Amino acid sequence: MVLTDNHSIIFRLKGVLEFSCQLHTSNESLIEDTISKCFRTLHSRVSSEGLVFSICNSAVLLWPNKGLQTTAENLTSTTACRDVLQHLDMEDGGSKKSSKKKDRKNAGPPVVNMKLLTEVTESEDIGALSLCKVTQQLHNVQMPLCVDCVFTVTGQDTLAFVCSGLVAVLCKQLSEMEEVVQKYRKGSSLLVPQPFHFQLPETIALVTVIYPAGVQDSQLLSVREELHRKYGLPSDRPWxxxxxxxxxxxxxxxDGYLRNPHTSLTAPNVEDAKLYVVRGMYSYYHYMQDRVDDNGWGCAYRSLQTICSWFQQQGYTERAVPTHREIQQALVDVGDKEPPFVGSRQWIGSIEVQVVLSQLLDVTSKILFVSQGSELASKGRELANHFETVGTPVMIGGGVLAHTILGVAWSESSGEIRFLILDPHYTGGEDLQTITDKGWCGWKGPEFWDQYAYYNLCLPQIPKTI
Incomplete structure (x- = not known):
């Protein structure tokens, strides 16, 4: 891969530091001081000359705190960091020639993965052994701190800048881990701090947040509110x-599902058209997945599952994508269907999709009625507005078929339109190239629709929540 000076590179450093201490079970002040002392010890370890970075998929080792010593002769402190890519064994990084070649088209900046290591040396002077008698009850605490640091740079930045930046990020992460451990501890019982990386709108650099393991998102609302204020984000959608x-x-x-196959497509050639497409991530659900033979009757179920995956991956719900049976049970629970419907092979349509989204995800939807397929060509403005302001996938059902609309290319001046269609009728494996080359995910003209069939479109709305 050839990078220019302005191309971004993500350096990612991962490793495990062992947190170990003995805490007094009744003295709060001593507990707090002991935890802080342990974290200071960890800070000393990552600031010492014995710290080592191992570049994954290569034989390169770096000593960031030793004036940047390296095992590669052509890598020095002043080397442009893009030159590190030449040392990577690309055969192990998903770069093999395969049917998934298109999947890398919009893969984003390259990632250089690194492991956190420390030198192991034996002390020459062990000193005299001593015994002590403990008369107080202590709680022995050992937990792995899985550090995960990211540092985004440009290709022209030096290797010394990258390494010093990673050490600084690592120290900052340890400080934030200590804050979380102290904030959420109950006596001498500690929760493991876990780092998570987020990309905010219109940015390349990542924001790392430390959350305590075992604490649900619903219990971290005040933390997220503070983060939204800190980064100037609106409070109408989760980040x-x-x-x-x-x-x-x-x-x-x-999980094996393809994400966002539409990003591998080339935009259609429509004069004066603007693109309006789905926002965020979704999974492609289609016939015959999950060992369910729904060929011929499950297309609307699969479209609904794609929509549910969007709400899950955008953080609007923690609920798993519902199965066919769970979808059917939801319709029975609200009185839309009779009990024998559960376990059947009966079709559902846009109205049922609207009902299930409301029942399972508490999501409201708008329904757009079209008396015949020929009218869909005139719905460009409504669909463009939906994708521009809401951004969710749209389920469309007509006759005995259902599809997912992921966007439109629409010219306001001429009214010409193309529809970005994700087809749930596909029965093959998760092969991106086949799916895009054969049109299972692709841009379609107005002639794609049955010109004389009526259609209902379900346009899911997004809750205002963080």
Missing amino acids: FRRANVFHFPDEVYK
Whole structure:
């Protein structure tokens, strides 16, 4: 990969530091002081000359606190950090030639992963051994601190600048971890602090927030409110829930679903048209996934699942994407369907999608009625406004088919329009190139719709919440 001086690079440093201490079970002041002393010890370790950075997928080691010593002869303190990429074994970083080549088109800045290590040396003078008798009850505490630091730079920044920056970020993260440990401790019981990275709108650099493990997002509202004030963010949508965590381009989604396949597409050639597309992340749900044979009847269920994944990945809900059976049960619970509907292969439409979103996610929706498909070409303004102001995927049902609309390319002057369609009728594997090349996710003209069938569009709205 060739980078210019102005290209961004994310350096990511991960490692585990062992927090270990003995806390008095009844003396609050001593507990607080002991915790602070342990964190000062960790600060000393990461500020010592024995700190080592190992660049993943390479044989390069760096000593950031030793005037930047390295094991690579051509890497010095004044080396441009983009030159580090030449030392990476790209065969292990998702860069193999494969059918997922297009997936890297909008992958974002490259990530240089690094491991945090420390030199292990034996003291020459151990000193005399001593015994002490403890007469007070102590609570032995040991917990791993999984540090995860990011530092975004440009390609021309020096390696010394990167390493000193990472050490500073690491020290800052330890201080923030101490604040969280002290704030949420109950006596001598401590919660493990965990770092999360978030990307704010219109920015490249990431913001790292420390949350206590085991504390739900619903209990961290005041923390998020303070973060929104600190970064000048509006209070109408979440930015700092765990579900909003930044996904690094080199990481694979463990659930196996494709995310945002539309980002690999080329925009349609429509004169004077503007693009209005879905905001944020979603997963592509389609026929035959999750060992469910819904070929021929489950397209609306799959479109609904795609919409639910959007609300989940934007942090509006912590609920898992509902299964077909859970969708059916929700419709029975609200009285829309009779009990035998659960476990059946009956179709659902836009109205049922609206009902389920309300029942399971407490999400309201607008319904747009179109008496025949030929009228959809005239709905550019309504759809453009939806994607510009709301940004959720839209479910459209007509006849016996359902699709997901992810955006429109619309010319206000001529009225010409193209629809960005995610097709739930696909039955193959999660192969991005097949999905985009064969049009399962692609731009379609007005002729895509049955010109004489009626259509209902479900436009989910977003709650005002952080």
